[in-house]
Amino acid sequence: MAAPLRSQVLELLRQDILASEFEPGERLVEARLCTRYDVSRTVIREVLRQLESExxxxxxxxxxxxxxxxxxxxxxxxxxxxxxxxxxxxxLFAERASAEQRDQLNQVLQRISSISDTTDLPAQLAVKNEFYDILIEGAVNPVIATSLRGIHARVQMLRGLSMQAEGRTEQTLKELTAIVDAAAIRGDAEAARQACEEHVRNAASTALREMSARQRERATPPP
Structure with missing residues (x-):
């Protein structure tokens, strides 16, 4: 049961970090984590090593x-x-992806749409990760794959911030729809590039705005 238990705790702690249950810069004390998740220090240490790699x-x-x-x-x-x-x-996805990958990207978009009006942030993050995984796989470029997956891991917390911003979920759905239309349906490489770049620009703008708001909140003394 060690491996399944470790996977469960890994997912729980990852979700708690992304949901801001733990603040950026906050110490992750092993004893407290053992109590919170009811597991041994060995499991917690393995989980922390994995999250550090992410x-x-x-x-x-x-x-x-x-x-x-x-x-x-x-x-x-x-x-x-x-x-x-x-x-x-x-x-590159527009130029190289297989018919199966194009269909998969469209199917994931439908799943994103189906949960877009829920408050289940972990589920929303998971299905968005799946969208990016398919996009990267269909680009058929291992250098891009390695680089982007590392970057996605580092911006995961910011993605959670931006997705919780008012109105961002609806806008994200429109942006991802434009990506699928250009890359998976029409196979228009230039339009796909522009749609992806616009999506990231808007995500960056929202995340940076939310970061600033969080910093102001932390800097404001309580009444």
Whole structure:
């Protein structure tokens, strides 16, 4: 049962971080995590190592593991690179994806639409990750795949922030629909590139705005 248990705790802690149950920069104390998830220190340490490899946790000297904290400058830099690479991935998908991959991308879009009006953030993040996985796979470029997956891991928390912003879910659905239309249906590489780049620009704008709002909240003393 060790591996399934570790996977369950990994998913729970990942979801809690993405849902801001733990604040950026907050220490992840092993004893507290053991109590919270009712598991051993061994399981917690393995989970923390995995989350560190995903960019959600970082180890700070003399403090131990903490929730990764991106500065606005870091976030902007990540989104700039993500926009360029995702635009290229979209263009290559339009040129190289198989009929099966095109159909899969459209099916995932329908699933995104079906849960867009729910408050189940983990489910929304999971299906969006699946959308990007198919897009990357259909681009058939291992360099883009490795680079984008690393970037997606680091912006995962920001994605959760942006998706919770008012009106962002509806706008995201429109943007992803444009990507599928250009890349999977029409096979228009340039239109797919532009649609992907616009999606990332809008996500970046929303995430950076939400980051600033969170920082102001933390800086405001309680009444």
């Amino acid at each position: 960019g959600l946790v970082t180890t700070v000297p003399n403090r131990g593991p903490v929730v990764a904290e991106l500065t606005p400058f870091d976030a902007k830099a990540l989104y700039e690179v993500r926009g360029a690479l995702e635009g290229l991935a979209g263009a």
